[in-house]
Amino acid sequence: MIDSVDTLRRLVLNGLGHSGVSRLARPLVGGVGAILMLHRVSAHPRKPHGVNRHLNIAPAFLDALIADMKADGYEFVTLDEALKRLAQGRGARRFATITADDAYRDNLTEALPVLEKHGAPITIYVAPGLIDGAVDLWWEVLEDIVNAADTLAVNTANGPLMLDCSTPEGRLASNARLQRHLTVEVGEQEQRAVLHELACAAGVDPQAPSRETLMNWDEIAEAVAHPLVTIGAHTIHHYSLKRLDEEKARREIVEAGNVLEARLGTRPRHMAYPYGYASAVGAREVDLAKEAGYASAVTTRHGVLQPDHAKHLHALPRISVNGRYQELGFLRTMLSGITTPLANRGRMLVTV
Numbered sequence: 001m002i003d004s005v006d007t008l009r010r011l012v013l014n015g016l017g018h019s020g021v022s023r024l025a026r027p028l029v030g031g032v033g034a035i036l037m038l039h040r041v042s043a044h045p046r047k048p049h050g051v052n053r054h055l056n057i058a059p060a061f062l063d064a065l066i067a068d069m070k071a072d073g074y075e076f077v078t079l080d081e082a083l084k085r086l087a088q089g090r091g092a093r094r095f096a097t098i099t100a101d102d103a104y105r106d107n108l109t110e111a112l113p114v115l116e117k118h119g120a121p122i123t124i125y126v127a128p129g130l131i132d133g134a135v136d137l138w139w140e141v142l143e144d145i146v147n148a149a150d151t152l153a154v155n156t157a158n159g160p161l162m163l164d165c166s167t168p169e170g171r172l173a174s175n176a177r178l179q180r181h182l183t184v185e186v187g188e189q190e191q192r193a194v195l196h197e198l199a200c201a202a203g204v205d206p207q208a209p210s211r212e213t214l215m216n217w218d219e220i221a222e223a224v225a226h227p228l229v230t231i232g233a234h235t236i237h238h239y240s241l242k243r244l245d246e247e248k249a250r251r252e253i254v255e256a257g258n259v260l261e262a263r264l265g266t267r268p269r270h271m272a273y274p275y276g277y278a279s280a281v282g283a284r285e286v287d288l289a290k291e292a293g294y295a296s297a298v299t300t301r302h303g304v305l306q307p308d309h310a311k312h313l314h315a316l317p318r319i320s321v322n323g324r325y326q327e328l329g330f331l332r333t334m335l336s337g338i339t340t341p342l343a344n345r346g347r348m349l350v351t352v
């Protein structure tokens with residue numbers, strides 16, 4: 001979850017979306033393919049206008065996007081096939097592979113019918129701790145909390161903090177402040193206790209979002225049996241790995257493979273780093289994913305795939321299909337590759 005290049009995207013996309021510049025740029029920066037990143041795909045998201053709306057796209061938009069990309073020459077392939085194409089370099093036909101993080105139920109009920117229509121495979125990354133309820137979809141819970149309370153009291157290292165949630169502006173600011181508190185000031189493993197305390201004060205059920213929106217194990221087994229679905233690992237507890245010591249980070253990565261293999265009968269070959277941005281995944285995590293035997297690992301860094309990614313299969317960037325930008329022009333611009341160097345200080349080969 002969570003997109004880090006929002007402002008940049010807005011600036012670039014508004015300027016280039018329909019100008020034709022992106023089409024001209026493609027031979028220079030276009031790359032050989034792209035990994036699309038989804039989260040929720042639903043015509044009925046929990047809070048269509050809320051702070052997490054970037055995590056949901058409409059099934060109709062997914063349909064239009066795949067059709068548009070196919071018309072533009074993209075072939076939709078499995079992640080395994082995408083890795084083979086990378087190894088083949090520039091000669092292969094342009095390809096795309098679809099991924100979805102966190103295993104939302106709507107991937108099965110609303111995305112899959114669209115994917116079936118197009119014969120487009122998807123890799124769904126599962127964090128067993130989210131499915132078992134050992135951890136929460138805290139970003140959704142936080143949204144519920146600031147919506148439910150008028151004021152919130154939080155204990156920070158600098159003393160107690162009172163947050164105003166009585167107005168839309170106050171809720172937005174409080175959400176941002178609490179997000180920082182949970183992801184920067186509080187340790188990953190303390191996050192849940194702090195969240196539950198806030199939820200309790202606001203009268204919010206912290207497990208409601210997971211229960212309402214994530215697949216259960218039966219549904220994941222159903223997904224596994226579908227010919228278009230590959231299940232990947234998303235660590236056990238969806239912790240920001242860089243904030244853990246090395247042994248804990250290793251365990252999160254290795255154990256996810258073990259649990260998914262025990263539950264589903266096949267060991268996942270691919271993984272996605274939780275959050276996937278620079279403060280959550282770096283060179284150490286890439287080495288750990290490699291060491292654990294995964295064939296690939298994806299980040300949330302913004303970028304199209306270049307042939308040289310064949311040497312960086314555990315640090316693959318993606319193109320986020322963002323709920324705030326459900327327009328084909330935006331995706332065309334991003335897929336042209338023109339935003340890749342813009343979002344990465346001039347780099348065309350985006351790794352970590």
Ligand SMILES: [Zn+2]
Pocket residue numbers: 001101102234238274275
């Ligand atoms: Zn995730």
